[in-house]
Amino acid sequence: MRSALLGLSFISLLASAAFAQDEIQPETVGNLTIPRGTEIVFSVDLALNHVVDGRVYALNSKDLKLLGIIGTGSLGMVHVPQGTSDIYVATSHLSRTTRGTRSDFVEIYSGEDLTFKEEIPISNNRAQALNYRSLIWTSSDLKYLFIQNATPATSVTVVDMLAKTQVADIPNPGCYGIFPASKTPTRFATTCGDGTFGTINVTADGSAEMRASEPIFDADKDALFSGAYRWGENWVFTSYAGNIYVVDVEGETAKLVDKIAVSEGVEGNWRPGGYQPITVRNDTGMAYLLMHSNGTEGSHKNPAEEIWAVDLKTKKVVGRAASVPGIALSASQGDAPALFVIDGLKAEIVRYDLPAAGQAFALTPGVAASGGALPDQVEVR
């Protein structure tokens, strides 16, 4: 009886659907595309509460509307290179999601529609770390991808992105992070616990030696943050005690170009903090720092209370402005200058518009949107 009634209902449903089809044009389901030229903010979400399920949230930089999501596996590293629209992810997968055999890959995603393009197997020793941007970086000619390993002994995997294969695993003992040279694509520098920078040249057969610089920083008193930013041919670092270090990595050994005392003489013991505490606008040479007050040993991951603007050319702080509790920031390099900040307490991405070149520093709060469950890296391209 019941099945007979269900049958009648189904027939009447079909009849009404046929009638409706006369009235409306049936919709076709497909995919949206991202308009060419869209500036995209990438919020890299560690997803620590479910760490096998990391994500990148791609947001439109203008309104922070979600454009789409890329899955990054377990503690995946993310690099958004300039010079290509692709997105590189180095990650680990377990054969049974939460258990089983570990397999590590470089995964290439399209920056145009976020689709998976291909994968390259790599050795299973990459650093399963929080998303520090210096742990994965391309060579300046995009031929190589360098990936920081830790077992915890440290080394760097070199992937030939043209041959689609891993070509080397180069030890960088006592050192961590990758800062490629711009003129010599086979060369990169790494920061070391004894305060030196190591410089590594990758040879065709995959062998390499590391050459130490003179001491550049003191890891006890003034440790460098991992999250540095490229400015022209130099790399710009900030430090636990509140200095900016401009480092030239182009030669056989790295050289300190400038050291700028940012918070010296400023009341309140202000220090940089967070996971990505410095960014630089290439065209203006203006650095922006996440700063917190009452800084002391151990406060180096505290969220920001202010963002400070530092002119790298005049070596002066040119402005300070209130900030959300930021733990990472990135500057857009396009025509509409803006900063994108991760609010570490709300897990949001916040847009601040910057003044045009030549105008006094100020931050104009703009839109804010979810950056995922626990974002700890932000990039814009």
Next chain:
Amino acid sequence: MARITDRLFGLIDGYAENGARYMAQRTGRRSVLSLIGKAAIGGALLPILPFDRAGGGTARAQAEKTDVECEYWRYCALDGFLCTCCGGSVNQCPPNAAVSKVTWVGTCQNPADSKEYLISYNDCCGVSSCGRCLCNFNLRERPGYRMGVHNDINWCMANEASNYHCTVAAVVGLGSSGG
């Protein structure tokens, strides 16, 4: 191969402990007391990341705090989920999570006796992340170029089942200035 690996990790652990002792020597008990003395009392867990905003970054060791709270003295350099909230204890992993083979260390002061202790932070591994009692204190923590005192990496890295679940804090010695 396993023996070589064990020896390597042993060497690294030794280096890390020596490094921690060295830093404790350099910092000294008086300055540590000074730092903690400056720290504010209180500071509830913040909704996403429990950063020490009010305290200026030092671990706010407080005698009355229990081991399910971030301000418990042993957690001065712990960044992760407390195993005490995940079925384990302050120094024991939950029943189904394996002890990590390698660790990072911190030197924390116990307010009950004012002594400093060397703390080994083992991750517990092989189970999906716990998601409870996220803590984040970073006294003398450094980036990965000082790997033995670095806490922003999965210390289950040397385990076959390398999923991160939670973190314990075991006393493994006296801090050199607190002996």
